[in-house]
Amino acid sequence: MSTEIRERLIALPPTLPDRPDRFEVVRHRVRRRRRRQVAGASLVAVVAVGIGAPVVVASLDDGGAARDGGGIATQSPTTPEVPATPVPTTPVPTAEQTTTSGEPGDDEQVALAEIVTTDGTGSATVDLGDRPAEATGVSVDVICTGAGTIRFTGYGTSNSCPGAEPERAGRLDRFNVLALDSGQDTIEITARAGVTWRVATTYVQTVFTPAPTNANGQTYGNQNEHGTPDLIGVIASNRASGYVYADAYNNPPVGVSRIPVYLSDGLTQVGTFKIG
Amino acid sequence: MVVEEPDGFREFVQARSPALLRTAWMLTGDAATAEDLLQTALVRTWPHWGRIASGNPDAYVRTAMVRTNASWRARLWYRERPSADPEAGSAPARTTDDHARTRDRIVLTAALATLPTRQRQAVVLRYFDDLSVDEVASIMQSSTGTVKSQCAKGLTKLRAALGDATGDASVLQEETR
Numbered sequence: 278m279s280t281e282i283r284e285r286l287i288a289l290p291p292t293l294p295d296r297p298d299r300f301e302v303v304r305h306r307v308r309r310r311r312r313r314q315v316a317g318a319s320l321v322a323v324v325a326v327g328i329g330a331p332v333v334v335a336s337l338d339d340g341g342a343a344r345d346g347g348g349i350a351t352q353s354p355t356t357p358e359v360p361a362t363p364v365p366t367t368p369v370p371t372a373e374q375t376t377t378s379g380e381p382g383d384d385e386q387v388a389l390a391e392i393v394t395t396d397g398t399g400s401a402t403v404d405l406g407d408r409p410a411e412a413t414g415v416s417v418d419v420i421c422t423g424a425g426t427i428r429f430t431g432y433g434t435s436n437s438c439p440g441a442e443p444e445r446a447g448r449l450d451r452f453n454v455l456a457l458d459s460g461q462d463t464i465e466i467t468a469r470a471g472v473t474w475r476v477a478t479t480y481v482q483t484v485f486t487p488a489p490t491n492a493n494g495q496t497y498g499n500q501n502e503h504g505t506p507d508l509i510g511v512i513a514s515n516r517a518s519g520y521v522y523a524d525a526y527n528n529p530p531v532g533v534s535r536i537p538v539y540l541s542d543g544l545t546q547v548g549t550f551k552i553g
Numbered sequence: 554m555v556v557e558e559p560d561g562f563r564e565f566v567q568a569r570s571p572a573l574l575r576t577a578w579m580l581t582g583d584a585a586t587a588e589d590l591l592q593t594a595l596v597r598t599w600p601h602w603g604r605i606a607s608g609n610p611d612a613y614v615r616t617a618m619v620r621t622n623a624s625w626r627a628r629l630w631y632r633e634r635p636s637a638d639p640e641a642g643s644a645p646a647r648t649t650d651d652h653a654r655t656r657d658r659i660v661l662t663a664a665l666a667t668l669p670t671r672q673r674q675a676v677v678l679r680y681f682d683d684l685s686v687d688e689v690a691s692i693m694q695s696s697t698g699t700v701k702s703q704c705a706k707g708l709t710k711l712r713a714a715l716g717d718a719t720g721d722a723s724v725l726q727e728e729t730r
Contacts, residue, residue: 282712282715283680283681283683285657285661285715286579286661286680287681290578290579293571293578293584295571296588300562300566303566303595303599304599307596307599431589431593433581433590433625435586531713534713
C-alpha cells in the first residue's frame with residue numbers, strides 16, 4: 278500500500294515552468310545578500326566606534342537602492358521584468374501609534390514609525406526608510422492598484438489582487454509582518470512586468486505575550502513558533518471562532534473526520550472542525 | 554560587488570533544478586513559492602559549494618529547503634486561523650476513470666496541504682524523494698523514531714483522505730531501511 282501512495286505522490290506535481298535564467302537570478306540574490314551583510318557589519322563598526330561620543334549612524338550607500346523613496350527595480354542581464362518607475366513615497370501620518378494586538382499567545386506587533394506608502398510596477402526593491410534600532414520586522418499592507426500577484430521574495434508569501442480597489446486610509450488593514458535580518462532596510466517584490474502595486478510599510482517591534490490560561494489551567498491561543506497551546510484557535514465549519522484540543526488537531530484518531538470546537542473554556546462547544 | 558562563481562555550481566543548478574523544484578512544490582503546494590524556496594536554498598548553498606560539491610550537494614540543498622520552509626512558516630505572522638471549509642473534501646461522484654484519477658489528485662493535494670509542516674516534510678522526503686529514514690532524520694534534525702512516527706501519521710491521513718483502509722501497523726513494519 279505504501280508503494281501505491283508513493284506512486285501517487287510522485288505523479289502529483291504539475292508540469293513546473295523551467296527558468297533558463299535561474300542561475301543568474303540566484304547570483305543576483307547572492308550579490309544582494311552580501312551587500313546587506315557588509316552594510317550591517319559596517320553599521321555595527323560605526324556604532325562601536327561612536328560609543329562615548331555623539332553617535333552618528335551613517336546612511337550607507339549599498340550601491341543599489343537609492344534613498345529618495347519609491348520602488349526601484351534590481352536588474353540582472355536576463356531578468357524579464359521591466360524597471361519599476363520610482364515614485365516618491367508618501368508619508369501617511371497616523372493620529373496615534375498603530376499597535377496590532379496579537380491573538381492570545383501570539384506576538385504583538387508594535388508600530389515604531391509612520392506608515393510609508395510606495396507605488397511600483399513589476400519587480401522592485403522597496404526602501405523601508407531609516408530603521409529604528411529596536412525594529413525586528415516590517416508590517417506590509419498591500420493595496421491593490423491593478424490585477425496581478427506580487428510576492429515578497431525570500432519570505433514565501435504573496436498577495437493576489439483581482440483589480441484596483443478603492444482608496445483606503447493609511448492603516449494596516451490586510452498585512453503581513455516580515456522578519457528583518459540585521460541591517461536589512463529594504464524588501465524585494467517580485468511581480469510580472471506591468472503589474473502595478475502599492476504597499477504601505479512600517480517598522481514594527483515584536484513583543485511576545487504568553488498564552489493565557491482558562492479556569493482549568495489550559496492554555497489557549499494560536500500554534501506558532503513559541504509552541505502549541507492546549508487549545509488551538511480555529512474557525513469552525515459554521516464560521517464560529519473557537520478552539521480545538523491540540524492533540525485532536527495534530528494527532529487525530531484514525532477515522533475521525535470532525536473534531537469539536539469550544540470556547541476558550543474548553544468545555545462549551547460552538548461547532549466542529551473538519552480535519553484531514 | 555563582484556561575486557565569484559563557484560566551479561561547477563552553475564552546472565549543478567542547471568542539471569538538478571527540475572528535480573529539486575518538484576520537491577519544493579511538494580513542500581509548498583504552489584509553483585511560484587516553490588521557485589522562491591529553491592532559489593533561497595541555492596543562495597544559501599552558494600558560499601558552501603566548495604566544501605559540499607564532492608559530497609552530496611542534493612542533500613545539502615534539500616536540507617536548506619526543508620529548514621527554510623519551516624522557518625517561513627514560523628516567521629510569518631498573519632491574522633488567519635485554520636478555517637474548516639464545509640465544502641472542503643467533498644468529491645464528485647466517480648463516473649469515469651479519468652474523473653476518478655483527477656479526483657484522487659485533488660484529494661491528495663488537499664490532504665497533503667493539511668498535514669502539519671513536519672509531517673508533510675517527512676512524507677515528502679521519505680516517499681516522494683525516496684530517502685532512507687536515516688537520511689530524512691539528518692535533513693530534519695530529528696531522531697529516526699520521530700521520522701517514522703511523522704511518516705506513519707502523515708500516511709494515515711493521506712490514506713484516510715483517499716479512502717484506503719490500511720492501518721498504521723503495516724506502515725511501521727515497512728520502516729526498516
